[in-house]
Amino acid sequence: MDPFSLVLLLLLVPLVLLSVRGSRQRKAVAQMQSELATGTEVMTASGQFGTVTGVRDDRVEIEVAPGVRTWWLRQAIARRVDPAAPVAVEDDLAEDQRVADDVVEDDPRDDPSDGSRRPA
Template structure:
């Protein structure tokens, strides 16, 4: 029984270490297989398209004409491109009558009465 109490934490620690190494290896493999044209996300959350790859850096294009150089290790994952069969854009909301924002008063006559004075 005492051996089981000792082996359980050791087994848990071993499991956590092996799982961490597996995740680290998969991220390393992803960074090694970067190719021009892939859409990626950096660890800080920047989305961009790979335009150039060197041994230590990767050039990303977050929007047309903007080119940023990042450390290759900063790339966290490859992002799937949205499919062309996705739902259409949502319909526009109808215009608000009155020309003012909800809750805003247009003139002094329309202003709500204040009871805090």
């Protein structure tokens, strides 16, 4: 096998594998969107969470707060939300902030960039 054919083959194999994977993902999303039913908790592509309260042709009605309902295209529904899945809580944010509070400032006297050290 000549080197050009080998390089071409090495480039085409990952391309085919990625294409197959993308096709499977599109089919899974399309199936999920076609199976939407009243009571399903969902997240839209823009990050809006809600519960499906109605389905018509290519539109889905979602209740995003008590008494607040909005209509979305079926294709805008990104995924179903597992009610048992944990949601980010303020404790997670507080942990991030604690890490940032642990930063220790460098003492400018320890900077040897100019070749000299200042006495303490």
